[in-house]
Structures are given as structure tokens and as C-alpha cells.
Amino acid sequence: MLHxxxxxxxxxxxxxxxxxxxxxxxFALQQALSLAxxxxxxxxLGSAMRHAVFPGGARIRPQLCLAVxxxxxDPHPALSDSAATxxxxxxxxxxxxxxxxxxxxxxxxxxxxxxxAAYGERIAVLAxxxxxxxAFQVLALGAAGQPARLGPLLLLLVQRVGAPDGIVxxxxxxxxxxxxxxxxxxxxxxxxxxxxxxxGALAAGADPAPWxxxxxxxxxxxxxxxxxxxxxxxxxxxxKPAGRDRDxxxxxxASELGLGGAIEYFDRLVARAIAAVPACDGxxxxxxxxxxxxxxxVPKASVRxxxxxx
Amino acid sequence: MLHxxxxxxxxxxxxxxxxxxxxxxxFALQQALSLAxxxxxxxxLGSAMRHAVFPGGARIRPQLCLAVxxxxxDPHPALSDSAATxxxxxxxxxxxxxxxxxxxxxxxxxxxxxxxAAYGERIAVLAxxxxxxxAFQVLALGAAGQPARLGPLLLLLVQRVGAPDGIVxxxxxxxxxxxxxxxxxxxxxxxxxxxxxxxGALAAGADPAPWxxxxxxxxxxxxxxxxxxxxxxxxxxxxKPAGRDRDxxxxxxASELGLGGAIEYFDRLVARAIAAVPACDGxxxxxxxxxxxxxxxVPKASVRxxxxxx
Numbered sequence: 001m002l003h004x005x006x007x008x009x010x011x012x013x014x015x016x017x018x019x020x021x022x023x024x025x026x027f028a029l030q031q032a033l034s035l036a037x038x039x040x041x042x043x044x045l046g047s048a049m050r051h052a053v054f055p056g057g058a059r060i061r062p063q064l065c066l067a068v069x070x071x072x073x074d075p076h077p078a079l080s081d082s083a084a085t086x087x088x089x090x091x092x093x094x095x096x097x098x099x100x101x102x103x104x105x106x107x108x109x110x111x112x113x114x115x116x117a118a119y120g121e122r123i124a125v126l127a128x129x130x131x132x133x134x135a136f137q138v139l140a141l142g143a144a145g146q147p148a149r150l151g152p153l154l155l156l157l158v159q160r161v162g163a164p165d166g167i168v169x170x171x172x173x174x175x176x177x178x179x180x181x182x183x184x185x186x187x188x189x190x191x192x193x194x195x196x197x198x199x200g201a202l203a204a205g206a207d208p209a210p211w212x213x214x215x216x217x218x219x220x221x222x223x224x225x226x227x228x229x230x231x232x233x234x235x236x237x238x239x240k241p242a243g244r245d246r247d248x249x250x251x252x253x254a255s256e257l258g259l260g261g262a263i264e265y266f267d268r269l270v271a272r273a274i275a276a277v278p279a280c281d282g283x284x285x286x287x288x289x290x291x292x293x294x295x296x297x298v299p300k301a302s303v304r305x306x307x308x309x310x
Numbered sequence: 311m312l313h314x315x316x317x318x319x320x321x322x323x324x325x326x327x328x329x330x331x332x333x334x335x336x337f338a339l340q341q342a343l344s345l346a347x348x349x350x351x352x353x354x355l356g357s358a359m360r361h362a363v364f365p366g367g368a369r370i371r372p373q374l375c376l377a378v379x380x381x382x383x384d385p386h387p388a389l390s391d392s393a394a395t396x397x398x399x400x401x402x403x404x405x406x407x408x409x410x411x412x413x414x415x416x417x418x419x420x421x422x423x424x425x426x427a428a429y430g431e432r433i434a435v436l437a438x439x440x441x442x443x444x445a446f447q448v449l450a451l452g453a454a455g456q457p458a459r460l461g462p463l464l465l466l467l468v469q470r471v472g473a474p475d476g477i478v479x480x481x482x483x484x485x486x487x488x489x490x491x492x493x494x495x496x497x498x499x500x501x502x503x504x505x506x507x508x509x510g511a512l513a514a515g516a517d518p519a520p521w522x523x524x525x526x527x528x529x530x531x532x533x534x535x536x537x538x539x540x541x542x543x544x545x546x547x548x549x550k551p552a553g554r555d556r557d558x559x560x561x562x563x564a565s566e567l568g569l570g571g572a573i574e575y576f577d578r579l580v581a582r583a584i585a586a587v588p589a590c591d592g593x594x595x596x597x598x599x600x601x602x603x604x605x606x607x608v609p610k611a612s613v614r615x616x617x618x619x620x
Contacts, residue, residue, distance in 0.1 A: 036473035097439060103432055126485075147458055154449075154464070164351030164352075173352050175433055176353070
């Protein structure tokens with residue numbers, strides 16, 4: 001079995017730990033992958049798709065999507081599940097393609113061989129493609145009971161993933177001669193975090209627009225935390241090679257602002273995210289979760305001391 | 311301007327040549343690409359996406375989709391246009407990824423440098439991804455006036471493209487140690503041709519099931535014709551390298567059945583396609599179009615004489 005225990009995150013605390021949202025997400029992802037592994041499916045492709053999705057990372061995107069849906073009442077759990085699952089599948093697809101030899105040439109991901117390292121480059125390209133397609137299949141199936149919501153959700157996700165400013169465009173910015181850090185962060189990470197909060201609201205029948213800034217700020221905070229951890233963490237702790245941003249000369253807040261400056265910027269983004277949570281019954285809980293999650297991402301005790309000492 | 315004159319196909323004859331379906335398709339594809347090229351979009355990505363779509367090949371898939379929609383009355387042209395456009399974008403995406411160095415390493419496609427040859431491997435991976443996403447965006451936009459049809463059309467397309475038996479799975483069969491020619495042809499080509507006929511019917515409000523065999527038979531005939539032309543045509547005539555199936559040891563009806571056997575098989579598939587056209591007002595015209603198109607694909611005068619002489 002490739003399916004290992006997922007590290008708990010603060011957002012999982014919205015439910016009791018035992019029956020948490022993490023389990024709901026993993027179940028939905030397992031169901032999704034079973035669609036692609038029907039009899040007659042090419043075995044390597046199906047296996048590579050599973051390898052790309054399990055074991056997962058923190059599953060922070062689908063948890064954020066479900067947390068917002070919950071804060072908005074979550075009247076259609078099948079729909080919010082499908083939106084959260086689709087977003088995680090799209091995220092996993094982007095990791096598979098970003099790890100390819102022509103991009104990051106990453107041999108490790110989430111503590112195991114990356115998909116191209118385990119299955120070869122050809123299957124890695126196709127597994128990414130198939131995961132993108134599967135994401136939209138999951139969305140269509142989850143919207144069966146709410147057909148009027150499929151169009152708006154689908155349009156939201158394609159805009160946050162494709163060109164001109166979704167995560168695929170964000171990755172493409174690495175191929176452009178000049179790019180600003182803000183545009184790069186917005187497209188590469190912010191856009192899919194915005195998709196999480198907007199889709200969570202939309203799936204629950206709420207207006208997605210007020211939820212956009214919350215997702216964007218969180219996404220940028222997450223990217224800055226990733227930049228910081230790329231500098232200070234070990235390869236073992238990350239489950240992927242450390243120091244890659246510097247090695248690949250990628251735009252990074254840590255190299256642009258210095259470690260201390262990046263941590264200050266992270267704190268400002270977390271504060272902005274907390275301030276951006278729209279008024280709703282679940283707002284206090286969401287704000288508290290962002291605070292706890294931010295401490296998980298950039299722990300005061302270790303990273304900040306390191307920055308002061310630097 | 312990359313946009314050149316497209317070779318006319320028999321299917322275009324459903325309308326007057328001047329105001330033909332080809333122009334309707336190219337206009338819809340131009341509109342689609344403009345979605346991905348908004349201000350702020352990474353210029354290389356947008357340019358590579360356009361390079362992958364224009365100039366086109368015969369545009370046989372979208373023309374088939376529109377021809378079936380027309381045969382079923384085509385009451386919602388915006389919807390059938392979007393289905394046809396989405397299918398062509400998915401087809402172009404598959405060509406971009408199939409041409410990558412890890413697969414066919416094709417330097418030429420449609421008479422110009424392939425996307426990875428012109429833009430590099432990284433942009434080629436991302437352009438393929440972005441075209442897949444754009445296809446579903448086009449479908450969602452085209453279904454705005456018919457929201458109840460979006461779910462069935464989306465589910466149809468994802469099944470004909472992804473795992474377990476869509477065109478991505480067909481490409482993945484090239485990575486498996488053992489594969490039958492029939493399974494390979496079905497997934498690699500038949501599935502998207504079936505999508506054309508099924509989606510054309512579905513977009514027009516007709517039952518797609520009776521249209522499936524027509525598409526499958528045409529798709530297999532098209533793949534067999536491709537195998538035959540890979541053997542007999544020149545690189546210049548194909549607009550891509552000839553003899554690639556043999557060089558890459560791909561399953562091919564020409565190598566499995568011999569050239570004469572492959573042409574006989576092609577004729578049987580064309581007859582099967584003609585017999586599979588469901589009863590409808592447009593059936594006689596569709597049958598005639600298949601006959602003319604089959605002569606374009608495997609011309610009696612040249613290829614068949616060559617097979618006899620072999």
C-alpha cells in the first residue's frame with residue numbers, strides 16, 4: 001500500500017481529530033483514483049497517478065476549501081467534496097510536471113521518489129495530464145445533484161489553473177526573462193489558494209468574491225513560508241531537496257528580502273489573511289485556524305531564532 | 311501571422327465552400343486562444359499555445375462533431391461549437407505532449423517546428439497542460455445558455471480523454487510491455503473520434519449512444535490510414551517525419567497486416583462506419599462525406615497501386 005498516514009494540520013481541527021476532514025478528503029481522493037483504474041486501464045498510468053496523490057502532503061488546499069464551505073453552511077457536501085478533491089488533483093498534477101527533468105529535475109517528493117523518478121518521464125507527463133482530466137471528471141460527478149453550480153465552479157477552477165494567470169501560467173513565468181516576485185507568487189501559488197476559498201464558498205451557495213482576498217493572502221503566505229523553509233529546513237524534513245530555489249535561480253522572497261525580511265513579510269501576509277476573512281458564523285474559527293497553521297508553517301521557536309542569528 | 315490556409319476536407323462540403331464549417335471552427339479556435347492571451351499572460355506560453363493550434367491539420371475532429379450536430383438539427387450552435395473546439399484543443403494538446411523528446415522526439419508537426427522544437431521542452435509541457443484546461447473553459451462558456459447539458463458533455467469528454475481508456479491512456483499503452491493493436495487504436499484514436507460523434511449528438515439534444523460506433527469505426531479507419539501513410543508518404547507530404555511508427559516500434563496496422571492488408575482493413579472500417587450512421591435526415595449526406603473523406607485519406611490512384619506493386 002502506498003497510502004501512508006498524512007501529517008495532521010491545524011485546519012483539520014475543524015472536526016474532531018478522529019473523524020476529521022483529512023479522512024473525508026482522503027476518501028474522496030481514493031474514490032477519484034478508482035475512476036482511473038478501471039479494468040483495461042494501462043497499469044503503469046493508474047499506478048503513477050496514485051503515486052502522485054498518495055501519500056499526500058498537508059492537503060492544505062482541499063482542507064481550506066472544505067473549511068470555507070463549512071463556514072458558509074456546506075449545504076451540499078458532495079459538491080464541496082468534489083471541488084476540494086478537484087483542486088488537490090490539479091495541485092498534484094502540477095507537482096508531477098514541475099518535478100520533470102526539464103523543470104526542477106526533482107528526484108524526491110513527499111519523501112518518496114518523484115513520479116518521473118519512479119515511472120519514467122513519459123508516464124510522468126501522462127499522469128499529470130490524466131490527473132488534470134480526472135479533476136474535471138470529479139467536479140462533474142460531484143455536481144450531478146446541483147447542475148446549475150457546475151458551470152460557475154468549472155469556470156472558476158479553469159481560470160485559477162490555466163493561462164493567463166493560473167498555476168500553469170505561474171510555472172511558465174519561470175521561462176520568461178523578466179518576472180516580478182509578486183506576479184510569480186500570485187500565479188504560481190496564490191491563484192490555487194484563491195480557488196480553494198472561492199470554490200468552497202461557491203459550492204456552499206455563497207458569493208465567492210468576498211473570499212478571494214483571504215485565499216490570495218494565505219497563498220502568498222504559504223509561498224513565502226515555502227521559500228523560507230527551502231533555506232532553513234533539511235531535505236529530510238521537507239521530503240524534497242532543500243536549497244532548490246537558489247540552485248534553480250527561481251524568484252524567492254528569501255533571496256529577495258533576506259531571511260528576516262521574508263519572515264516579517266510572512267507575518268504581514270498572515271495578518272492580512274486574518275483580516276480578510278469575510279463576516280460569517282465560522283469567521284472566528286477560521287481566523288484561529290490561520291493563526292495555528294501559520295505557526296506550523298514558520299515555527300517561532302526554530303526558524304525565527306535562526307533568522308535573528310543570521 | 312501563423313494562421314495559414316487549412317487544407318479543405320470533404321466534411322467541409324456540408325456548407326458552401328466559402329462559408330464553410332472550417333471557417334466556423336477556426337473562428338471558434340481563435341476566440342478560445344484569445345482567452346489565454348489576456349494582458350499579463352506569460353507571452354511565451356500564449357504564443358506556444360497558438361503555435362500548437364495554428365495552422366491546423368485537416369480539423370477532421372471538430373468538423374465531424376459539427377457534421378453530426380448538424381445532422382441532428384443543431385439547435386444550439388454555441389454549444390456544438392464549444393464541444394467541437396474543446397475536442398480540437400484536446401487533440402492539439404495531445405500532439406504537443408506526444409511530440410516531446412521523451413515520446414516521439416518529433417522536430418516537425420504540420421509542416422512547422424513542433425512546439426518543443428520552437429519553444430523548448432518546458433513551455434511545451436505547459437502549453438499542453440494549458441490547452442487541456444482551455445478546452446474545458448471553452449466548454450463551460452459555450453454551455454452558459456444550456457447549463458443542463460454541461461455535465462453530460464463534460465463527463466463524455468473527460469472519459470474519452472483521460473484514464474482508463476481515453477487518448478491519454480492510449481498514449482500510456484506505448485509504455486506497457488504488451489498491448490494489442492485493437493486496444494491501442496481504440497484508446498489512442500478511436501476514443502476521441504467517438505467523442506466527436508457523441509458530443510455532436512449530445513450538443514444537439516440527441517441521444518449520443520447510437521452515434522458511438524460511427525465515431526469509433528471512423529477513428530480506427532483514420533488511424534489505419536495514418537499507419538499506411540506513415541509507410542508510403544514522404545515527410546514533406548505528411549508535414550511530420552515519415553516512417554516514425556517503424557523507427558519507434560509502435561503498434562501499426564501496416565507492420566502487423568502488411569500494406570495491402572492494412573488497406574483492405576481500412577476499406578472494411580470505412581464500410582462499417584457508413585453502415586453505423588444512425589437513421590436521421592442528415593444520414594445520406596454523412597455517408598457520402600465518409601466515402602469522399604476516405605478517398606482523401608487513402609487515395610485509390612496512388613497508395614493502392616503502390617500496395618499492389620509491393
